[in-house]
Amino acid sequence: MSRQTDKRATTAAEMVSHVARLAQGDGHALGLTSAQWTALRYFGRANRFSRTVTAFADYHATTRGTASQTVKSLVTQGYLSRTPSSTDGRSSRLDLTDKGRTLREQDPFDDLVGAIADLPPALQSQLTAALAHVMGRLADDRGKRPFGTCTACSYLENCICRQPDDPDHLCALVGQPMAATELDEICINFEPCGDSSEKP
Numbered sequence: 001m002s003r004q005t006d007k008r009a010t011t012a013a014e015m016v017s018h019v020a021r022l023a024q025g026d027g028h029a030l031g032l033t034s035a036q037w038t039a040l041r042y043f044g045r046a047n048r049f050s051r052t053v054t055a056f057a058d059y060h061a062t063t064r065g066t067a068s069q070t071v072k073s074l075v076t077q078g079y080l081s082r083t084p085s086s087t088d089g090r091s092s093r094l095d096l097t098d099k100g101r102t103l104r105e106q107d108p109f110d111d112l113v114g115a116i117a118d119l120p121p122a123l124q125s126q127l128t129a130a131l132a133h134v135m136g137r138l139a140d141d142r143g144k145r146p147f148g149t150c151t152a153c154s155y156l157e158n159c160i161c162r163q164p165d166d167p168d169h170l171c172a173l174v175g176q177p178m179a180a181t182e183l184d185e186i187c188i189n190f191e192p193c194g195d196s197s198e199k200p
């Protein structure tokens with residue numbers, strides 16, 4: 001890496017890091033810690049295969065014990081509900097409750113979403129592509145899974161049982177249809193497409 005490239009990359013990395021800190025608000029907004037906000041956002045965005053403590057621990061790059069404590073506090077406060085898995089007795093699915101969804105609407109993180117939404121669409125796409133690349137590289141370096149959505153996943157196929165007016169697609173990994181509303185949810189099993197371009 002040349003000194004010029006190094007300086008540019010360092011400046012960009014510092015900006016990303018500072019944006020992440022700013023996006024967390026004052027770190028204790030509306031009675032939740034930043035870790036609890038991260039969990040609330042995660043369980044509001046994750047698909048049905050990924051709403052578990054283990055998947056959240058992976059996503060938040062933390063230990064299962066720490067993730068479990070964060071989730072437990074949100075369940076106790078009534079922001080998450082826990083449903084035992086019908087196939088795995090040791091696992092539960094976590095869902096946002098109505099109270100959790102109401103609080104999520106006041107998330108300080110949405111200021112960052114608004115700031116990005118103000119960018120021209122082409123710049124938003126470039127920013128998303130650049131950050132996806134950086135995130136994938138970092139996840140690879142640290143031996144972590146890169147989370148992503150169906151629209152950029154190599155496991156997404158058109159559903160073989162699809163009717164002409166049925167918008168479902170098939171996840172080839174789990175062999176289950178995915179509704180159109182699920183295609184934009186984040187998934188622990190995500191496997192980036194070779195060309196990293198999004199599917200229509």
Ligand code: SF4
Binds near residue numbers: 187190
């Ligand atoms: S297609 Fe990919 S992202 Fe979507 S559910 Fe399947 S593994 Fe997860």
